[in-house]
Amino acid sequence: MAARYLAQIIVLGGQVVGRAFTRALRQEFQASQQAAKRAGGGKEGAKSAAKDNLSGITLQESMQILNISKLDAPTVEKNFEHLFKVNDKSKGGSFYLQSKVIRAKERLDQELAPKKNIDSGAAQQDTKEAPPPPT
Template identity: 40%
Template sequence: MVKTLPKILYHGVKIFLRSLKKSISEEIELSNQAARMRYDQNKSHAISETAEQMTLNEAKLVLHVDRCSPEEMEERFLHLFEVNKKENGGSFYLQSKVVRAKERIELEMRNGLVNVTNG
């Protein structure tokens, strides 16, 4: 009995520590998954909020778009984005305005509130 008691305690503690380690690592993984989900939700929500802060008229003025095809709008966006790169002597502020304008028009197009086509 004296010899088996330490063995029982040793194995009991070993099993307990293994299960504790597994529980902690599972909890950390679940926490990381929840954090990633919150980050993804906040990221998509932040994009739509910043796009919604710009009016549709302002977005059209920034991209010089009134009635044009989506391809032409994309072409204008790419041109303005490239021209306003810091490496080209442009402004990060203007570059971000161009991005927000594109997001706003795309948001309106997805919601079916604006039709940016020839006509």
């Protein structure tokens, strides 16, 4: 008799955990779809959402941490250097804040990397010599 009640408790507990797991999974799926839509939708939104998941920080949050409004490599580097030095633990800063600054810069570097490749490709094309005239 006791084994029967114990089996019922185990089955009911499994059902409750299973329902909770599927509900959490659905919510996570919806949240990831909404994040992709906020990031621009389509392939670009999916890429941005993947970068957010990989780094654990969104592009907007990274820009807020480094206090920048426009994604510009020199500004990112300047603000990163300042905030990194200010939050140095040996100067009474916070290691946690310093690590957040590092993660924010890494996320912005991910966003700037394709732009750097495009810019460097254009610069290389500009510096190529013109082909010699036919003789």
